[in-house]
Amino acid sequence: xxxxxxxxxxxxxxATSALGRGLAAHxxxxxxxxxxxxxxxxxxxxxxxxxxxxxxxxxTPLPAPLAHWDCRNNRLAWLGLQQDGLRDAIAxxxxxxxxxxxxxxxxxxxxxxxxxxxxxxxxxxxxxxxxLRRPEIHTPHSLTAFLADATGIGGPALTISTACSSSAKxxxxxxxxxxxxxxxxxxxxxxxxxxxxVLFGFHSLELxxxxxxxxxxxxxxxxxIGEAAAFALLExxxxxxxxxxxxxxxxxxxxxxxxxxxPEGRGALAALDDALARAxxxxxxxxxxxxxxxxxxxNDEVEAKLLPRFPARTxxxxxxxxxxxxxxxxxxxxxxxxxxxxxHGVVPPNLGCSVxxxxxxxxxALQPEMQRIDIALSNSFGFGGNNACxxxxxxxxxx
Amino acid sequence: MSxxxxxxxxxxxxxxxxxxxxPSLRGVLRGEHGLAEDAPARPAANVLPAAERRRAPDGVRxxxxxxxxxxxxxGSDPAxxxxxxxxxxxxxxxxxxxxxxxxxxxxxxxxxxxxxSVLNAPAGYWTIAAGCGAASNAVTAxxxxxxxxxxxxxxxxxxxxxxxxxxxxxVASAGPLAEMTRTTLAFGxxxxxxxxxxxxxxxxxxxxxxNTAPATTATLAxxxxxxxxxxxxxxxxxxxxxxxxQPLRLALPLSTGLSLDMEITP
Numbered sequence: 001x002x003x004x005x006x007x008x009x010x011x012x013x014x015a016t017s018a019l020g021r022g023l024a025a026h027x028x029x030x031x032x033x034x035x036x037x038x039x040x041x042x043x044x045x046x047x048x049x050x051x052x053x054x055x056x057x058x059x060t061p062l063p064a065p066l067a068h069w070d071c072r073n074n075r076l077a078w079l080g081l082q083q084d085g086l087r088d089a090i091a092x093x094x095x096x097x098x099x100x101x102x103x104x105x106x107x108x109x110x111x112x113x114x115x116x117x118x119x120x121x122x123x124x125x126x127x128x129x130x131x132l133r134r135p136e137i138h139t140p141h142s143l144t145a146f147l148a149d150a151t152g153i154g155g156p157a158l159t160i161s162t163a164c165s166s167s168a169k170x171x172x173x174x175x176x177x178x179x180x181x182x183x184x185x186x187x188x189x190x191x192x193x194x195x196x197x198v199l200f201g202f203h204s205l206e207l208x209x210x211x212x213x214x215x216x217x218x219x220x221x222x223x224x225i226g227e228a229a230a231f232a233l234l235e236x237x238x239x240x241x242x243x244x245x246x247x248x249x250x251x252x253x254x255x256x257x258x259x260x261x262x263p264e265g266r267g268a269l270a271a272l273d274d275a276l277a278r279a280x281x282x283x284x285x286x287x288x289x290x291x292x293x294x295x296x297x298x299n300d301e302v303e304a305k306l307l308p309r310f311p312a313r314t315x316x317x318x319x320x321x322x323x324x325x326x327x328x329x330x331x332x333x334x335x336x337x338x339x340x341x342x343x344h345g346v347v348p349p350n351l352g353c354s355v356x357x358x359x360x361x362x363x364x365a366l367q368p369e370m371q372r373i374d375i376a377l378s379n380s381f382g383f384g385g386n387n388a389c390x391x392x393x394x395x396x397x398x399x
Numbered sequence: 400m401s402x403x404x405x406x407x408x409x410x411x412x413x414x415x416x417x418x419x420x421x422p423s424l425r426g427v428l429r430g431e432h433g434l435a436e437d438a439p440a441r442p443a444a445n446v447l448p449a450a451e452r453r454r455a456p457d458g459v460r461x462x463x464x465x466x467x468x469x470x471x472x473x474g475s476d477p478a479x480x481x482x483x484x485x486x487x488x489x490x491x492x493x494x495x496x497x498x499x500x501x502x503x504x505x506x507x508x509x510x511x512x513x514x515x516s517v518l519n520a521p522a523g524y525w526t527i528a529a530g531c532g533a534a535s536n537a538v539t540a541x542x543x544x545x546x547x548x549x550x551x552x553x554x555x556x557x558x559x560x561x562x563x564x565x566x567x568x569x570v571a572s573a574g575p576l577a578e579m580t581r582t583t584l585a586f587g588x589x590x591x592x593x594x595x596x597x598x599x600x601x602x603x604x605x606x607x608x609x610n611t612a613p614a615t616t617a618t619l620a621x622x623x624x625x626x627x628x629x630x631x632x633x634x635x636x637x638x639x640x641x642x643x644x645q646p647l648r649l650a651l652p653l654s655t656g657l658s659l660d661m662e663i664t665p
Contacts, residue, residue, distance in 0.1 A: 002559065045505045100608060100657050109517065113494070116576065120498035123575055138579040140489055140518055141541035148655060156606070157654040158547045159539045161489075161518035169536065173551060176558040182403055182550075182606060197497055200505040201513035251534035253526035255478075259514045270532055383514055384523020386535060 012089035018052035052226020052324025080229025099154030107167025109328030163382035168331025226324020248279025254385025293318020321352030407596030410473030462521035485548025495574030
């Protein structure tokens with residue numbers, strides 16, 4: 001088992017999704033049990049499903065000096081950066097530590113591939129149309145390179161792309177950089193936008209529901225896809241005694257199958273055990289789990305097998321039916337939701353589920369519940385059997 | 400610079416057409432011989448089970464090949480090694496297929512091609528083939544992908560006191576996307592990084608202000624690999640030093656204003 005880590009302070013946090021712009025919009029929707037999905041009005045060809053679309057992304061052009069980065073994914077990233085005082089917080093750490101001492105680690109599964117798709121729809125004699133002949137937006141690093149330019153962060157810059165665990169793993173990589181003294185602060189997060197690749201890709205795998213997704217429902221029949229931009233700013237704990245903490249992280253591989261999880265949840269369990277060990281806590285101390293809960297048959301069946309590790313007082317929910325599955329942004333978005341749960345004492349409801357799988361009934365919160373939450377977990381599992389688990393805590397609580 | 404990370408290089412893997420492993424690439428880098436002619440165009444990737452090998456796209460075969468070579472040289476059990484797979488562009492031929500299909504008949508997209516299109520396909524296939532339950536990662540940093548991936552892997556090795564498998568691979572570009580990604584030859588390399596340097600080469604890594612690309616150290620025979628993919632050129636710059644067994648310092652650009660500074664003791 002890994003050794004305990006020094007907790008890190010989360011000195012800023014932000015979320016933008018189908019629930020709205022910024023944390024306040026998310027808190028209100030979660031507390032009211034009001035989801036953000038709508039009929040699919042995005043794909044280039046009709047596809048009968050619901051999506052978690054962020055309103056107004058198209059109307060948010062990038063400022064002129066950043067215009068060469070323009071694409072829908074970077075517009076959503078830019079929109080996300082404007083929320084929750086994030087830009088001021090970034091400016092503060094850049095000034096305090098120096099630009100090269102701040103790391104930037106972002107998760108995304110498809111980055112700006114929407115623009116590559118667009119170029120293929122508008123090929124000009126076999127070449128990309130002139131407005132899209134910009135190599136820097138046809139790379140999976142487009143998002144992170146854009147954010148480095150937009151924020152002035154000058155430390156190590158890395159994109160993690162492990163499908164749906166991408167922006168959970170950014171917290172682990174950032175923690176190691178700070179632990180080894182290679183950075184003094186890190187902006188982490190995830191941004192993924194709707195695109196044909198994921199809508200028709202998950203459709204081809206027969207994993208897209210035609211209704212609002214129903215995590216952990218006996219009759220669940222697939223995911224709803226969404227988009228989001230979510231960020232967190234990590235610093236050493238002594239710089240912010242009151243700020244919430246990242247106290248643990250765990251990562252593992254299923255070693256089983258490219259697109260279905262290990263049937264006994266071997267990898268998921270290993271990530272959970274690692275995360276608890278790094279946090280120096282046991283499962284009994286966990287107040288809330290934000291489950292991965294995609295509403296596919298397999299994911300929820302396997303993830304439900306983790307729940308008996310926790311006492312019945314531990315509350316659990318998936319928030320995918322609020323926002324849709326935001327894929328490479330899900331880890332960071334749901335980290336922000338776990339932090340909201342701690343700060344405001346709210347257990348978000350597992351919206352969309354009317355007949356819960358019997359084996360989840362002890363833990364699943366079907367309605368919003370108001371109670372003190374000191375320690376919250378967030379699970380993220382991706383294609384290729386790639387698992388990550390994060391542990392967050394109120395300052396002064398835990399190990 | 401004060402070196403923040405010290406790692407040993409316990410194993411090295413490499414593949415390009417005409418130099419299908421580290422001993423043959425080392426010979427090319429030392430100027431002892433050129434690339435083999437009439438060499439196979441795809442790596443053998445025998446580590447993948449036959450069924451997987453048939454299904455696996457080129458980038459997966461390449462990554463599995465070099466990863467297996469590095470583990471064999473290190474004598475490491477791949478089942479226990481955390482791994483970091485870096486790539487500048489990922490599986491470009493699959494991206495080309497996905498985008499072309501979406502433009503014409505989105506409802507006909509192949510599910511297998513879709514799940515092979517993720518940047519972590521090499522990590523997924525590798526961990527399945529190797530029975531590896533440890534953490535696996537897929538990272539990219541455009542032209543800085545090699546240095547940024549090496550930093551991620553070395554940081555993991557030192558922070559967790561465990562050997563780590565690091566692989567950096569790019570396959571040839573395809574279709575209209577090729578004008579943007581400009582990589583003409585497949586090239587992959589892998590290193591097993593050990594937190595406690597033993598007999599082999601040692602790397603002392605740290606960060607340094609500035610962003611200067613290294614002078615091209617690739618021999619003429621390797622110009623095609625290095626010329627159009629900076630991450631490949633950076634990998635070759637490190638491999639050339641390891642091949643020639645001369646202690647040297649090397650700085651590789653890591654981000655806009657920062658370099659990964661390495662003292663290499665072969």
